[in-house]
Amino acid sequence: MSWPAMVWIGGAPGAGKSTIARDLARRSDLPLHPIDLWTYDHVGRMPPLRPLAEDLAEGPQFAAEAFVKIARDRLGRVTADVEARGLGDVPALVEGPQLLPSMADEVAAAVWLVPDVEQTRQAREQRLARAEDPAGRARLDGLLARDAVLADLVRREAAECGRIVIDVPADPDWAAITCAVEDALGPLPRLEAGAALRLQREYENQAACRQGRLWQADIGLAELPPYPFACECGRSGCSATWPGRPDEYDVLRRADGAVMVC
Template sequence: MTWPAMVWIGGAPGAGKSTIARRLARRADLPLHPVDLWTYAHLDRLPPLRPLTEELAKGPDSAAEAFVGVARLRLDLVVADVRERDLGDVPAVVEGPQLFPSMADSVPAAVWLLPDAEQTRRAREERLARADDPAGRARLESLLARDTVLADLVRREALERGRVLIEVSAQPDWAGITEAVEDALGAPPRLAPGAELSRQRRYENLAACRQGRLWQADIGLAELPPYPFACECGTSGCAATWEGTPDEYDVRREQGWLTAHPAC
């Protein structure tokens, strides 16, 4: 299989992957591709999977093994999704906990962020605080135990393959971590400002809308928590964002905020 151009940011929850990837992509005019925003799109293309609660009930080692198995199945789908974006030589910044060093032999630019247990717990609890998700709260401890096993696996694979691994403490130096990630990923070619950069930012925003609405329907949320949508103005280096729900995004885009605003 021929892979499209990609740079990867992998690692465990709480490591700042999403924030750093978003910041890097917008500052460097790169397409952003968080794997989690394609979760429901992938479910339709995967074989039937056991419910998460069943996997967690088998213990952290078994649950971690199941997670890695699904991640390997999703790899081909991630590659196909990035290829569909028609980016040419411009790499997508692919981000998510599903990306393991043993899967990245074809990706020369990759980095893994590993938070300590306290930071991972904080991140999961903050995520739960943003939405009324009783099922998520009930499985928190089981997820944290699985996270520990997965973090050990990432560390071992990264060391075995000589890949870049950045440890994230409970008191992270986010500026230093971001700089280390940028150094590891280098200076890839950028999206052309204007129509192409605008098109890719809209593609990312629409993916967030689709994922959010499907998640809301799946777990029965009365209201979605806000998501940071990217500016679609197409100006090089524009990092302006607006937080809102998919429905609010639709309204704001019709009003022109995401294509022309003072921050640009």
């Protein structure tokens, strides 16, 4: 199978992958592809999965192995999703904890962020603070124990595969970490400014709307917390964002055709 052009930012949960990937993709005119934005779509295309709580109840090693199995099962779906974007030679910046060094043989440029245990806890606590999710709160300790196993696995596989790992301490220097990620990925082809760039930002925003609504329905959330949408102006290097919800995004699109906030 021929893979589409991709570069990866992987690593254990809580390492700042999503924030760094969003910043880098927008400054560098790269198509952004966070795997988590396709979670419900992938689950709908896979055999029924065992509930996360049951995996965690078996202990962190079992839960980590279950996570890795699902990640490997999703890899073909990830590559198909990227292929469907029709990006040509411009690589999609794919990010997510599901990307393991042992899965990256066909990926020319990749980097893995591995957080300190306390950084992982802080990141998960911040996510829980954004929305009322009692089930997520109940799983916190089990997830943190699983995350530690996954972090060790990433380190080991990266060493075996000769891949780059960047440590993320409890008090990270995000500017320095972002620069290290850029250095690891190297220079990359860009989307053409104008219509091509605008359409990819629109595609990413609509994926965020779909995932947000499915998550809201899944956990029974009365109202989604706002999250960042990208400007769709199509201007090279535009990193402007605005915090909103799917319904607010839809209103702006109906009014203006493209959501431009720069």
